[in-house]
Amino acid sequence: MDLSKVFAKYTIPPRAEFGHRIASFGEKAEDYKRLTGSDLICPRKRGFIRISGIESKKFLQGQVTCDVQLADRFRVFRGAHCTPKGKIIFTFSGYCDEKQDIILETHPSVTNMAIESLEKYAPFFKISITDVSQEQQSFIMTGPKIAEVLTQRVKGSFPSKVSEKIMPPFYLNYIGKEIYALTFKFEDIPSGVSLLSQFRPIGEDLADLLLLRTGFAEVTEFTTDLFIPQMLNLDRMDFIDFKKGCYTGQEIIARAHYRGVIKRRIRHLLCALEHSPQAGDIITSSSGKTIGSIASVARSSPSNVELLAVMSDSVSEFSGLKINEETGVDGRELQLAY
8 A cells, every 4th residue: 555545635755655764744854843733643664573372472571671471452562672781682562463473563773683682582482583564554643633533443441551452453552642653554554544644744754853752762773782771761661560570681670770770861952963963872071071872863953953862860061062073062951751
């Protein structure tokens, strides 16, 4: 199914297709402030991994930070898979499909890496791990109208922190205030056209900004194996269950939690930058000292970018910074959404 059948009232970018990254539907950075707060939808390129087999839950329970035993068709769970040293390899949201297979949705740049890491632990379990990114499509929906529109489709109570299975068949994942992710199988998108077409389409550049403002920094190819979960505040966003049993990296993560030794966490900064840095870049103070690592970045205007950066709690001065190759950068700290 092509984009023009879903967003018939809008100009579709050349060569834009579902399953590919679409940076923009014509909106530019100078339009972002005007569009923010409108009813918007963004088709997102995502990675999807299917874990199937009678021991799927048992296997995944020993590999991720969340409690997979609670997973069912009516709940989206969020978690991370980590190295033995507690560093995040990838973050994900997951759900059980109608076959009770587990589907993990993650950033597309880490899909292959995620599968390779999981497969190292899989030989002793009756499971299979498959890349099904070509079978699924995710959308980000946001705006004041979203609750009214989606409530009509949801069976049971409208989700605020968990997902409900709804008809036509898609999974609904709460991201933040007035921001939800919808995941369809490709063949089910036609049944959702009447819903999707009610919103103005935007590209991933603006969607990245809206998601950054929720305070969540998704792990990508540039930040894999850099941070323990608490540095990205995953313990404050229901990604970690500290009461479940052992899993890879659990000892390090639990020790940091119970001993309260987390000295570096996510900070939200607004910086005047001509060129956008990328996740993984280092932030240096005016005195030349490394004070942070960028976890997520998005341009918010022609002259400004917003960053989620892992920094020490003691850092309070954000003038004269060096970010990537730009020096003398002045920043301002913004309050996190949570």
